[in-house]
Amino acid sequence: MNGPQHSIEQLVPKSLVEELHALVDRPIRVMVICGTQNRTLLKYRDDDILPDNLEIVSGPGCSICVMPAGHIDAFIKIAKQPDVITATCEDLLRVQGSRESLASVKNKGALVEVVDAPVEALDLARKHPSKIVVFTAVGFEGAAPDVAETILEAASEGIDNFCVIPSIRLLPPSLDSLMRDPELNIRGLLCSAHILSITDSSAYAALAKRRHLSCAVTGFSIAEILEGLISIVKQIRSGQPSRGNPFNGIMQTDETLQHSRMMSEVFFAVETDWRGLGSIEGSGFVIRDELSLYDAVKRFNVRFKKGEEELQCQCADILAGRTTPAECPSFGVSCTAKHPVGPCMVAQEGICASYFRYMFGKL
16 A cells, blocks of 8 residues: 655745755855756755745756767767667767667667666676677766776777777766856755765865855755755855865765776876857866777777757757746747657756646646
């Protein structure tokens, strides 16, 4: 038998809502980076629980959404090669490149498999020694250790039919680029607890100090998010955001030190393109030459060219925090969950998909 059903109002901590309302005494804009946290706020009807003067701006916290058409084109070019199995996440299948998607080339006969982790792609390589398995490594810096570990595992076992398309993005450089826009007027950043598992928080600490940002690192429940927003508002009111900087308190552990060593052994940072944000210095990873056998870009001699993004939507501006899904003329009309136009509607973590589901009650 199912347990008692609770309304959304019963699940939101009233005391935290009241405290937040009492604290917000001026207009404040906070960027919520993580797509999951944005989804939680929308699920609990943020317009109902947040003060009118507290404006939430969604950030570029969806790694599928920020993948530019040129990168999708490279994935597709490799997927079309004979004897190649492309291993990718489900969300990436429907994201459109200049003319095609991985889903469309799969329908035409390309071998494309859905996996949830890089080690599953390596398992495919073990099972299919006559094929080259190519893993599309899409994600933010938190995803990099698992990819690095898998590449090193393949190298140690001498598995030569496995390689990776490195398309990992680093969030701090992209956020720094966004914060240069005075019209955004972001005063605080709400970061997800994923940051606790990454190897180096110094980039976030430097960003917060350089841009005079109040920050909080929280989990994904509505209570944790409200607590994080309360902390940010208190920092802003004190006029000393550095005192509440949570990144300086993140300690290195044996696990994160091991992650750091693996990442340094496999990757180095370079300039790369982001959908909606342009080209950003030091915001992407590439695989070192010593491991070039496991770099699909070098192995198949492809380049991440600038793709022709002809989307009839405003995903680019939405990812940059300049507009909201509800302000896009395509949203809910030509762009729906069943027929998505842009990646922000395709990806589960995409802000448009979350708006569509929770603000309009549609799936």
